[in-house]
Amino acid sequence: xxxxxxxxxxxxxxxxxxPQLGAxxxxxxxxxxxxxxxxxxxxxxEVSARGPLDAATGRAVDTALLDDLVARQVLVPFxxxxxxxxxxxxxxxxxxxxxxxxEICRRLKANWSAAFxxxxxxxxxIRIAETARNIFxxxxxxxx
Amino acid sequence: MVIxxxxxxxxxxxxxxPQLSExxxxxxxxxxxxxxxxxxxxxxEVSLAGDPDxxxxxxxxxxxxxxxxxREVLEPYDHRFLxxxxxxxxxxxxxxxxxxxxxxxxxxPRVSDGRRRLHAVRVYETADxxxxxxxxxxxxx
Numbered sequence: 001x002x003x004x005x006x007x008x009x010x011x012x013x014x015x016x017x018x019p020q021l022g023a024x025x026x027x028x029x030x031x032x033x034x035x036x037x038x039x040x041x042x043x044x045x046e047v048s049a050r051g052p053l054d055a056a057t058g059r060a061v062d063t064a065l066l067d068d069l070v071a072r073q074v075l076v077p078f079x080x081x082x083x084x085x086x087x088x089x090x091x092x093x094x095x096x097x098x099x100x101x102x103e104i105c106r107r108l109k110a111n112w113s114a115a116f117x118x119x120x121x122x123x124x125x126i127r128i129a130e131t132a133r134n135i136f137x138x139x140x141x142x143x144x
Numbered sequence: 145m146v147i148x149x150x151x152x153x154x155x156x157x158x159x160x161x162p163q164l165s166e167x168x169x170x171x172x173x174x175x176x177x178x179x180x181x182x183x184x185x186x187x188x189e190v191s192l193a194g195d196p197d198x199x200x201x202x203x204x205x206x207x208x209x210x211x212x213x214x215r216e217v218l219e220p221y222d223h224r225f226l227x228x229x230x231x232x233x234x235x236x237x238x239x240x241x242x243x244x245x246x247x248x249x250x251x252x253p254r255v256s257d258g259r260r261r262l263h264a265v266r267v268y269e270t271a272d273x274x275x276x277x278x279x280x281x282x283x284x285x
Contacts, residue, residue: 001277001278001279001281001282002241002244002245002275002276002277002278003275003276003277003278004240004241004273004274004275005273005274005275005276006272006273007271007272007273008272052282053241053242053245056161056163056164056172057161057172057173057237057239058159058161058236058237058238058239058241058242059237059239059240059241060241060275062172063273064174
């Protein structure tokens with residue numbers, strides 16, 4: 001079995017502020033991440049897919065197809081944007097990297113079979129480094 | 145417990161299947177199909193799973209693993225043109241997947257025994273693309 005992982009980057013801003021909580025509670029909970037005008041990160045996203053080898057190409061994943069899918073669903077909409085203001089799902093949930101991982105995984109999963117109609121490869125997991133020290137990982141089978 | 149040793153080699157390759165047309169090779173492999181070849185600094189991480197020996201406290205002496213990797217992988221691969229100089233890549237496309245599988249086949253008989261087994265071979269072609277190979281077991285849905 002092969003697992004192929006591709007690494008991507010995008011830069012975006014966010015602010016962590018839960019509308020259910022008061023201003024003081026948000027400041028206490030999120031600290032610097034609650035500063036009112038937001039701040040940004042160079043997010044590093046690793047997308048892993050698994051599958052058997054294709055006999056003709058000697059590859060398990062056509063990385064050009066994966067690059068297209070990730071560009072369309074993640075890098076173009078999220079790159080150089082304000083996640084809170086410009087991405088619909090972050091109008092409903094706080095754009096923590098946990099929720100960002102869920103959203104990226106959901107987008108890739110929802111469009112996966114159109115990009116890879118043959119049944120293989122399968123999306124396995126998403127890993128996001130918000131900074132080099134804060135890393136978040138979700139398996140595709142953890143979400144609907 | 146899983147232990148990992150990392151080694152690096154530099155090599156050139158061409159990704160093209162001689163049974164396919166020029167156009168199809170370009171579509172499938174992009175610039176990697178350039179007939180003159182190109183190179184990478186490959187990084188290989190070899191992971192073994194097992195229990196530490198009760199006397200030595202080691203799963204496998206990493207010096208010994210380093211010697212195996214040097215003899216079985218670096219000596220044949222380093223500063224070579226894979227397609228022309230390193231079988232089986234005279235007949236198998238040297239994609240990152242096939243390189244990971246070939247490394248597995250070269251070292252698995254040398255490192256697996258009753259107490260430990262080869263767990264994974266990870267090959268980085270660049271920092272942005274890597275492959276993990278876990279052996280021949282079929283893919284589960």
